[in-house]
Amino acid sequence: MSTNNSITFSRRAFLRSSSLAGGGMLIGFNLFQACKPKVIAEPAIDLSTLAYNDFNAFIKIAENGAVTIFSPNPEIGQGVKTSMPMIIAEELDVAWKDVYVEQGILDTKNYTRQVAGGSQSIRHGWDALRETGAKAKQMLVSAAATRWGVDPSECTVSEGVITNAAGETLGYGDVVKDAALLEVPEEVTLKEPKDYKIIGTNIANVDIDKITTGKPLFGLDYKVDGMVYAAVVRPPAFGQKLTSYDDTEARAMPGVLDVIKIGGKVRAMLEEDPGFESKISSSDKIVVIAETTWQALNAKKAIKAEWENDLFMESTENHDQMLNGFLKGTQFETKRKDGDVKKAFAEADEVLERTYESPFLPHNCMEPMNFFANVTDEKIYLAGPIQTPAWKAGLVSKMLGRPEEDIHLEMTRMGGGFGRRLYGDFVLEAVEISDAIRKPVKMICTREDDVALGIYRPATKYRIKASIKDGEITGYHLKEAAINSNMYGLIPNFFPAGAIENYQVDVVSYKSNITTGAWRAPYTNFLAYAEQSFFDELAELMEVDKIQMRLDLLDKVKPDEDERIQYSPDRMKEVIKTAVEKSGWGTKPDNIYQGFVNYYCHNTHVAEVADVEIENGEPVVKKITCVVDCGIVVNPLGALNQIEGGVIDGVGHAMYGELQFDAGKPMAHNFDRYRLIRMKEAPIVETHFIKNEFSPTGLGEPTLPPAGGAIANALKAATGNRLYRQPFTKTPELLKVPSKEIIG
Amino acid sequence: MPTYQINVNGESRTVDVTEDTPVLWVLRDHLDLVGTKYGCGIGQCGACTIHVDGTAMRSCSLTLSQIDGKSITTIEGLSEDGTHPVQKAWKEVDVPQCGYCQAGQIMTASAFLDSNENPSEEDVKNAMHGNICRCASYTRIHKAVMIAAENMD
Numbered sequence: 012m013s014t015n016n017s018i019t020f021s022r023r024a025f026l027r028s029s030s031l032a033g034g035g036m037l038i039g040f041n042l043f044q045a046c047k048p049k050v051i052a053e054p055a056i057d058l059s060t061l062a063y064n065d066f067n068a069f070i071k072i073a074e075n076g077a078v079t080i081f082s083p084n085p086e087i088g089q090g091v092k093t094s095m096p097m098i099i100a101e102e103l104d105v106a107w108k109d110v111y112v113e114q115g116i117l118d119t120k121n122y123t124r125q126v127a128g129g130s131q132s133i134r135h136g137w138d139a140l141r142e143t144g145a146k147a148k149q150m151l152v153s154a155a156a157t158r159w160g161v162d163p164s165e166c167t168v169s170e171g172v173i174t175n176a177a178g179e180t181l182g183y184g185d186v187v188k189d190a191a192l193l194e195v196p197e198e199v200t201l202k203e204p205k206d207y208k209i210i211g212t213n214i215a216n217v218d219i220d221k222i223t224t225g226k227p228l229f230g231l232d233y234k235v236d237g238m239v240y241a242a243v244v245r246p247p248a249f250g251q252k253l254t255s256y257d258d259t260e261a262r263a264m265p266g267v268l269d270v271i272k273i274g275g276k277v278r279a280m281l282e283e284d285p286g287f288e289s290k291i292s293s294s295d296k297i298v299v300i301a302e303t304t305w306q307a308l309n310a311k312k313a314i315k316a317e318w319e320n321d322l323f324m325e326s327t328e329n330h331d332q333m334l335n336g337f338l339k340g341t342q343f344e345t346k347r348k349d350g351d352v353k354k355a356f357a358e359a360d361e362v363l364e365r366t367y368e369s370p371f372l373p374h375n376c377m378e379p380m381n382f383f384a385n386v387t388d389e390k391i392y393l394a395g396p397i398q399t400p401a402w403k404a405g406l407v408s409k410m411l412g413r414p415e416e417d418i419h420l421e422m423t424r425m426g427g428g429f430g431r432r433l434y435g436d437f438v439l440e441a442v443e444i445s446d447a448i449r450k451p452v453k454m455i456c457t458r459e460d461d462v463a464l465g466i467y468r469p470a471t472k473y474r475i476k477a478s479i480k481d482g483e484i485t486g487y488h489l490k491e492a493a494i495n496s497n498m499y500g501l502i503p504n505f506f507p508a509g510a511i512e513n514y515q516v517d518v519v520s521y522k523s524n525i526t527t528g529a530w531r532a533p534y535t536n537f538l539a540y541a542e543q544s545f546f547d548e549l550a551e552l553m554e555v556d557k558i559q560m561r562l563d564l565l566d567k568v569k570p571d572e573d574e575r576i577q578y579s580p581d582r583m584k585e586v587i588k589t590a591v592e593k594s595g596w597g598t599k600p601d602n603i604y605q606g607f608v609n610y611y612c613h614n615t616h617v618a619e620v621a622d623v624e625i626e627n628g629e630p631v632v633k634k635i636t637c638v639v640d641c642g643i644v645v646n647p648l649g650a651l652n653q654i655e656g657g658v659i660d661g662v663g664h665a666m667y668g669e670l671q672f673d674a675g676k677p678m679a680h681n682f683d684r685y686r687l688i689r690m691k692e693a694p695i696v697e698t699h700f701i702k703n704e705f706s707p708t709g710l711g712e713p714t715l716p717p718a719g720g721a722i723a724n725a726l727k728a729a730t731g732n733r734l735y736r737q738p739f740t741k742t743p744e745l746l747k748v749p750s751k752e753i754i755g
Numbered sequence: 756m757p758t759y760q761i762n763v764n765g766e767s768r769t770v771d772v773t774e775d776t777p778v779l780w781v782l783r784d785h786l787d788l789v790g791t792k793y794g795c796g797i798g799q800c801g802a803c804t805i806h807v808d809g810t811a812m813r814s815c816s817l818t819l820s821q822i823d824g825k826s827i828t829t830i831e832g833l834s835e836d837g838t839h840p841v842q843k844a845w846k847e848v849d850v851p852q853c854g855y856c857q858a859g860q861i862m863t864a865s866a867f868l869d870s871n872e873n874p875s876e877e878d879v880k881n882a883m884h885g886n887i888c889r890c891a892s893y894t895r896i897h898k899a900v901m902i903a904a905e906n907m908d
Contacts, residue, residue: 087853088851088852088853088854088855088890089852090852213849215846215849216849216851216854218851218854219845219846219849219851220837220846222845222851222854222857222858223830223837223842223845223846223851223857223858223861224790224830224831224833224834224837224842225788225789225790225791225829225830225831225858226790227789227790228854229792229855231789231792231793232789234787234789265756265773303772303776303780303784303785304780304783304784304793305772305773305776305777305780305784306773309775375889376853376855376889377792377794377800377802377853377855377856377887377888377889377890378792378794378853378855379793379794424853424854425853426792426853426854426855426856427853427855427889427890428853429889457796458794458795458796458797459796648849649849652849652852652892652895653852655891655892655894655895656852656890656891656892657891658891659891659893659894660889660890660891663891681795681796681797681799682795682797682799682800682887683797683799687887687889688891688893689884689885689886689887689893690880690883690884690886690893690896690897691880691881691884693891693893693894695894696894
């Protein structure tokens with residue numbers, strides 16, 4: 012092993028302007044020198060201290076063959092900082108113990124789709140990451156072959172060591188300098204899944220040592236010399252704007268450096284990009300700048316602000332009335348229409364119609380919103396937790412009228428995302444503050460700020476109507492009444508689209524001044540429960556087996572004839588049958604009540620069975636059996652964590668999650684009045700993967716939507732009560748078990 | 756501003772802060788011990804849990820006068836090299852998703868196991884119920900605490 016300085020300096024020699032497909036020239040890592048982090052994470056392992064030779068934007072190789080792999084996408088707890096480098100390491104053919112992972116910075120030239128969202132990192136990265144690894148391996152082998160004067164085909168590779176026919180060996184570190192100068196191959200052969208050594212094995216979270224010893228990793232931990240803290244006073248209610256304020260008392264408090272007003276730059280940006288207006292308040296805001304977090308938060312309380320009601324002050328009751336009115340009305344936009352549902356209903360033997368309701372939900376990431384900004388004449392330095400760094404760089408560029416090349420953005424590990432950090436309204440605030448004071452600044456939110464600053468999952472209602480004729484489901488009409496936006500993309504074509512001759516999806520939305528957006532598995536997080544509850548009720552009405560009814564519907568789907576149908580009936584049937592077998596469906600003793608759901612979203616097929624038992628007269632969700640077809644499982648250890656988390660999150664929000672509004676104000680601001688699921692309420696999750704060699708799909712979201720439906724169907728079995736409204740604890744009378752059940 | 760002496764992770768440290776500054780922010784902003792996390796500020800989530808003379812407490816709701824003369828342990832001082840049985844169990848089970856709440860979970864678990872030698876599964880659930888994990892890694896937290904219980908000195 013060599014850590015000779017000359018090697019470090021010689022890295023400059025490998026600056027290359029040509030680019031690898033999916034990779035490219037290396038990144039300069041000293042751009043941030045102007046405000047170097049004061050708190051530097053100590054390396055957990057020696058690998059980080061080695062002298063590395065840059066290879067491409069994803070890979071650096073040390074003389075001893077150790078490899079640093081840059082993970083391009085933001086890490087919000089979904090595990091891509093471990094799984095994306097695993098894919099590169101597999102094709103590069105190095106031992107995982109020799110791999111050190113670093114978070115890549117925002118670099119739109121060398122990385123594509125640096126986004127944490129839609130469960131798409133692995134699905135979109137699969138081909139590009141494998142090719143990046145494989146092409147680098149081929150270049151390393153070529154360099155070794157040239158040195159030996161042999162044909163590359165005569166060489167073999169194992170764990171970063173190249174061997175020729177004569178048995179001579181060269182390590183990757185020995186040839187990296189030569190290899191990095193070679194032309195990038197156009198074509199490359201990828202491994203067969205049977206030859207995988209890293210993919211499919213259990214790899215621990217790459218940050219596990221840092222997390223368990225409290226090393227700085229998150230946005231809130233980020234510090235640079237001279238950094239100040241900013242706490243923002245925002246309108247207490249949606250629809251309000253600032254009229255005046257008195258900062259006399261705050262200015263006199265310890266550590267307070269300044270009190271300023273911001274908002275103008277965001278308003279100007281909104282004029283240019285009105286699409287962002289449902290994501291950020293256009294009111295002026297007051298900002299307290301102080302030397303420490305506590306001083307800023309404390310002085311913020313001393314600001315006396317006057318607000319006026321600028322827009323309609325909305326309440327939960329208004330939303331309810333509005334959505335009910337929409338469902339009765341005719342203002343729908345049709346998203347999919349097969350056949351003639353009206354005719355099917357007119358000719359039906361029986362018609363079933365049900366309405367399902369869901370509330371607003373805040374995201375409640377454990378790490379409250381925060382961001383670091385340092386706007387200087389030369390550069391705009393940004394750092395913190397953001398799911399969409401490129402989008403935010405674009406908005407910041409518009410807001411300050413500066414080229415995007417001026418922006419240097421580092422993604423920190425995030426204390427949860429769940430969709431909230433897609434929006435980055437907090438990035439714009441931090442930038443506007445730093446631009447005004449021209450200092451490195453960290454904008455910090457309290458939990459109360461965070462809940463009130465929501466870009467919430469909006470309240471939504473579904474009305475579903477189906478017709479039965481001669482024992483067949485002949486018509487299905489799904490209506491969505493939502494707030495600010497409606498279901499998008501292929502959701503109107505999810506199951507049972509394609510299975511029912513007369514099928515229609517209609518949507519309508521109400522324009523609210525409460526900011527709303529994506530929340531883990533947007534739309535489907537509630538739609539799955541509504542539709543799967545409805546299927547059960549339909550089966551009960553038809554007096555047919557609930558599972559068989561779903562399988563019969565899937566038999567009718569012909570995806571070859573309709574490109575909008577992206578779920579696979581065959582893969583769906585397999586998860587259903589496996590869930591029936593693994594959950595002991597229909598074979599459980601009388602005291603275990605089960606509920607079934609099959610679902611497809613985010614390109615992954617899932618079936619879940621909930622087991623409810625009665626304890627002290629109350630139904631308790633004890634276990635969820637979860638069957639997942641996500642294709643190749645890149646990292647089973649991480650995949651199971653996502654699945655368990657998604658399921659329990661789904662159970663928790665279906666049971667307890669609700670945020671109400673009164674006169675524009677959220678009615679809860681912290682965990683004393685907002686209930687999240689905790690240890691004792693969490694069911695056991697038993698997961699089974701379908702083994703196949705399909706390309707992998709994501710797991711951050713797809714197991715959440717089925718959970719609410721599975722427990723609703725199990726609770727119906729236990730109590731006899733059908734639940735039409737989330738959260739289920741809102742109607743405690745429906746969670747009571749009939750007295751005979753207690754005796755029995 | 757007044758000067759306070761506090762005993763953190765076996766060291767005596769001097770800080771210059773106003774009396775009302777919660778211990779959480781003293782640790783994070785003044786001593787650069789950022790492993791202790793801010794989650795709610797009202798003692799409801801457990802992300803800021805530290806040990807005060809061996810007892811798990813919420814540092815967001817503690818003032819300096821309340822820890823006067825007492826020994827503070829944070830996640831950074833739980834062990835020298837991350838090998839406390841609870842830390843080891845966390846690694847073995849690969850508990851974290853986002854990881855933000857885990858220092859608080861580990862501090863709650865380690866203080867609990869110090870005074871409960873052979874906890875039942877129910878005891879562990881009760882002990883950990885006060886710590887929120889928004890990623891819902893609860894099944895792994897539970898498993899890790901049970902493993903750590905076997906390996907405590």
